[in-house]
Amino acid sequence: MAVIEVKNVNVTYRVLMNKSGSLKELFRDALKGKARVVDYVALQDVSFSVDKGEVVAILGRNGAGKSTLLKVLAGVLPPTKGTSKVNGKIAPMIELGAGFHPEMTGAENVLFYSALMGREVRSVKERTPAIGEWAGVTDHMDFPLRTFSSGMVARLAFATATDEHSDVLLVDEVLSVGDSDFQAKSKARIQEIINNGAAVVLVSHDMSAVRELATRAIWLENGHVKMIGNPQEVVAAYEAN
Amino acid sequence: MKYAQLIRLLVNRELTLRYKRSVIGIGWTLLNPMLTSFVLWVVFSFVFASRLPGTQQYAPYLMAGILLITFFSQGVTICAESIASNGPVLTKIYVPPQVFPISTALAGLVNFFIGMIPLTIVCLISGQSIAWTIPLVLVVGICLALLTAGIGLSLSILYIRFDDSRNIVNVFLMILMYFTPVFYPISILSERLQILVSYNPLSSYLDVFRWAFSNNATATLFDWGYMISTSLISIAIGTYVFKKYWPRTVAML
Numbered sequence: 248m249a250v251i252e253v254k255n256v257n258v259t260y261r262v263l264m265n266k267s268g269s270l271k272e273l274f275r276d277a278l279k280g281k282a283r284v285v286d287y288v289a290l291q292d293v294s295f296s297v298d299k300g301e302v303v304a305i306l307g308r309n310g311a312g313k314s315t316l317l318k319v320l321a322g323v324l325p326p327t328k329g330t331s332k333v334n335g336k337i338a339p340m341i342e343l344g345a346g347f348h349p350e351m352t353g354a355e356n357v358l359f360y361s362a363l364m365g366r367e368v369r370s371v372k373e374r375t376p377a378i379g380e381w382a383g384v385t386d387h388m389d390f391p392l393r394t395f396s397s398g399m400v401a402r403l404a405f406a407t408a409t410d411e412h413s414d415v416l417l418v419d420e421v422l423s424v425g426d427s428d429f430q431a432k433s434k435a436r437i438q439e440i441i442n443n444g445a446a447v448v449l450v451s452h453d454m455s456a457v458r459e460l461a462t463r464a465i466w467l468e469n470g471h472v473k474m475i476g477n478p479q480e481v482v483a484a485y486e487a488n
Numbered sequence: 489m490k491y492a493q494l495i496r497l498l499v500n501r502e503l504t505l506r507y508k509r510s511v512i513g514i515g516w517t518l519l520n521p522m523l524t525s526f527v528l529w530v531v532f533s534f535v536f537a538s539r540l541p542g543t544q545q546y547a548p549y550l551m552a553g554i555l556l557i558t559f560f561s562q563g564v565t566i567c568a569e570s571i572a573s574n575g576p577v578l579t580k581i582y583v584p585p586q587v588f589p590i591s592t593a594l595a596g597l598v599n600f601f602i603g604m605i606p607l608t609i610v611c612l613i614s615g616q617s618i619a620w621t622i623p624l625v626l627v628v629g630i631c632l633a634l635l636t637a638g639i640g641l642s643l644s645i646l647y648i649r650f651d652d653s654r655n656i657v658n659v660f661l662m663i664l665m666y667f668t669p670v671f672y673p674i675s676i677l678s679e680r681l682q683i684l685v686s687y688n689p690l691s692s693y694l695d696v697f698r699w700a701f702s703n704n705a706t707a708t709l710f711d712w713g714y715m716i717s718t719s720l721i722s723i724a725i726g727t728y729v730f731k732k733y734w735p736r737t738v739a740m741l
Contacts, residue, residue, distance in 0.1 A: 260739050270650045322582035325735045337582070345576045350508045351501065359501070362494040363581050391508075 249296035250414055250446040251320065255329035258290040258315055258470075289315040290326070291471040297415075297463075302447040304457040304478060306485050307467035313450045316467065317417055320448060335414025338364060340405065347400060349393035353384060356392055357407050366411055374410055382406035383429070402429055409436055416440060416447045454482050491587050498591035502566075503598060517599050521558065522606045525551040532671050539673045544704050545614040548607060552698045553670035555603045559632055560690060561661045563596035567640020568647050568657065575648075575741035585734060586727070589644060593637035597629050607701065616702045624700040631719035632693060638722030641730040648737050668694060689718040 262285050290312045297303050307313050318324035319331050321339050346363045347356045354375050361371040379388040382402040387395060395403070409416075416437070437460070441447055451457055457464060457478055464481035466474040474481050507513045529550055537546035570588040571578065578585050604625070608618060646653045668690040674682055685691055692714040698705035 258739075261736065270652050270656070273650070318579060321580060323579055324738055339581050345580045348501070348505070350505055359497055362497050363577060363583055365490060365494075365583075368493045368497070 249298050250334050251295075251297040251448070252332045252334075253296065253320070253329070254294050254331075256290055256293045256316075256319060256326040256331055257288070257328035258312075258319060258324065259327045260287045260289055261285075262287045288470050290319070291469075293329075293467075293470075293472055295465060295472070295475060297446045297448065299414075299444045299446055300441060301463060302441060302449060302461045304449045304451060304461035304464045305467060306451075306457065306464060306481065311467040312470040313467055314419070315470075317419060317448070317450060320415075321417055333415055336365075336412075337415045337417065338408050338411075338413035339417045340408045340419065347392055347404065350391050352391055353379060353388040353395065353403060357388075357403065360404065360407050361410075364408070371410075378406045378410050379403070381410075398426070398429075405433055409433075409440060412443065412445075413440075414445055416445050418447060418449045418451075420451055420453075454486065457482055491584060494583065495587055495591050495594070498587065499595045499598065502592060502595035514602075517602045518606055521551060521554050521603045522610075524558075525554050525610070528554070528671050536672055536676070539676055541673075541675070543616075545611075545616055547614045548611045548616060548702055548704055549673075549698060550671050551607050551610050552701060552704065553668070553694060555600060555607060556628075556632070556694050556697055557665050557668060557670050557690070558603075559596050559600045560636060561665065563593055563633075563636035564639050564643065564661065565657070566596075567592045567636060568643035569654075570640070571644035572648050572741070578738065579741050585738075586641065586730065589637050589640045593633045593640065596636060597633045600629055600632070604701070611702045611704075616704065619699075619701060619703040621700045621703070625697060628693060628697045628700060628715070631715050634719040634723040635689070635693075638719070638724070638726030641723075641726035645730060645733045645737050648740055664688065664690065670694070689714055692718075 293312075293316065295303070305313050305316060315324065317339075319326050320333060321337060322331075322333065346360045348359070351359065357375050357378055358368060358371055362368055375388070376385070379385045382399070382405070384395065384399050384403055387399065392400060418437070437447070441460075447460075449457070449461060461478040463476065464474075464478040465472060466481050466485050474484055503517075504514060507516050510516060512519070525547070529547055532550070533546050540546055540549060567589040570592050571585055574585075574588050577583070578588075611618060643653070643657060646657075667685055667688050669685060674685055674691070677685060692707075692711040695705045695711045696707040696715055699707035
């Protein structure tokens with residue numbers, strides 16, 4: 248059974264022409280009849296499915312709809328039309344550390360981030376030292392996050408996100424976290440998660456990583472699927488474009 | 489409920505984070521209303537203290553008002569902001585967005601109850617005893633939390649869509665405070681103003697609160713009904729508005 252099933256997904260944003268986010272200007276434009284609502288199509292008729300153990304890479308230029316697609320998959324953004332179904336637990340690794348707070352300690356942040364992902368707080372509490380150790384920040388776990396270097400934050404976030412088994416991993420350009428040692432370590436962990444049968448959706452501009460990891464690739468252009476299939480072929484076509 | 493743990497962590501964070509870098513920490517929650525009330529007491533007690541009817545005392549009257557209006561104004565502003573300020577999380581991880589305003593309202597409720605410790609002291613100092621009706625302040629607190637969360641939920645949508653709505657809301661909250669008998673007895677107003685002030689739901693909340701806490705006001709059946717109905721209406725409208733507009737608003741975060 249497919250872990251991720253996306254069927255005819257459309258996402259349209261309603262945008263105000265000359266939008267400036269000010270009530271005064273909206274009022275003024277409305278009076279002059281200048282306020283016009285325009286539909287901006289971010290995703291158009293996107294369909295695909297991802298099975299267990301598959302790694303699907305999403306390629307495309309900036310603004311092609313990659314982030315929108317990830318938001319739809321994460322369940323954050325409801326599609327305007329169509330359906331997106333994910334069976335199982337999602338571990339979003341989109342912009343690691345989004346739920347982190349600089350004034351809370353490392354340990355508190357691990358707990359909080361895990362609770363955001365819907366994990367059981369009690370079991371995470373027991374795992375916290377192990378998470379800190381894996382990220383290599385054991386000595387800092389009781390200090391506020393603002394004293395961490397940005398590499399340390401990213402490592403801690405990665406360690407937290409991947410600590411529990413999840414069925415779906417959403418990865419957005421985070422394979423380049425930390426120094427080369429940690430990069431090797433994190434790649435190994437992702438490989439381990441894949442081997443355990445998780446489905447991975449990967450957004451990356453790093454074509455060599457795509458060739459190496461992906462089992463399938465989707466090329467998005469202006470919100471619709473331009474090409475889908477074997478990663479070697481799709482990457483070649485994308486690079487030739 | 490799956491997100492109960494998250495709400496507990498959020499409430500905890502809300503309560504402790506504000507004073508994270510201060511020496512006495514959460515002690516400020518106790519001290520803040522006392523200091524504010526003291527300053528206002530110095531300024532206004534000469535004018536208003538003698539205007540209170542019967543055995544009512546000005547110091548606890550004032551402080552109860554400060555506690556309640558702080559809960560409301562701070563609650564509404566922070567609730568309304570909570571969605572926008574947690575935008576980075578909400579656009580990446582699926583959590584029901586309502587947990588943020590709900591946690592804020594709950595944290596406000598906890599602060600409100602903590603603030604009753606100094607209020608008790610002030611009551612006793614000014615020669616009042618705590619009324620036997622005190623358990624009823626729980627109802628007041630819950631109604632206020634619902635009112636705050638409801639208004640906060642509706643405003644949070646507005647805050648994301650229009651940046652300048654914050655300023656309008658702040659001005660409106662200030663006007664509302666002056667139309668609530670926080671530091672003046674309602675009897676000093678002209679008859680027309682009195683009617684206007686009594687239409688302000690917060691006046692009813694405040695009457696009930698002062699009455700239940702130390703019998704420092706009179707609460708009518710109308711006050712009770714007005715309080716409970718406005719809180720329920722507010723949370724109903726808030727959840728409805730939020731549900732309806734959120735799918736379109738999340739794209740703007």
